[in-house]
Amino acid sequence: MNKVIFFAVLLAGCRQELPDITPSFANLPSGHFQWSNASYAGLPPAQFTQQQVADEQNCHMMELQIAIPAPSCVARPPVNCSQYANQGIAGAYAAGRCAGMRNEPHCDYSAVDQAQRDRADMYQTCLSSRGWTKQWVTDAR
Secondary structure, three states: OHHHHHHHHHHHHHOOOOOOOOOHHHHOOOEEEEEEEHHHOOOOHHHHHHHHHHHHHHHHHHHOOOOOOOOEEEOOOOOOOHHHOOOHHHHHHHHHHHHHOOOOOEEEOHHHHHHHHHHHHHHHHHHHHOOEEEEEEEOOO
């Protein structure tokens, strides 16, 4: 009798409707960010594009003045495989596996990542100082 009640409770629990868990951003319109400059709004499209490219290139040159350093790497000590010598077939197998191990250096890329973030910030700040702002443009469907 207990098995029947347990089975009935189990089935009743499984029949429960699941709530709608659609994320809130799923229905937002898709799009992308685009640079715009109100001071160049009256220009013809070709001149607007020319001015935008000139400003972007100037900012890109300023961005490249920030050097990207090499990562700081620490070499690992070489693997000593001599401990497996004279141990027969198992030792030969272990020595072969040991010799195949790589002693790749361990590198810290935190300075590289920071320099890349600084470059991106420099580019954004440069364009902003020239009157450019990022605006969200909705993609046509």
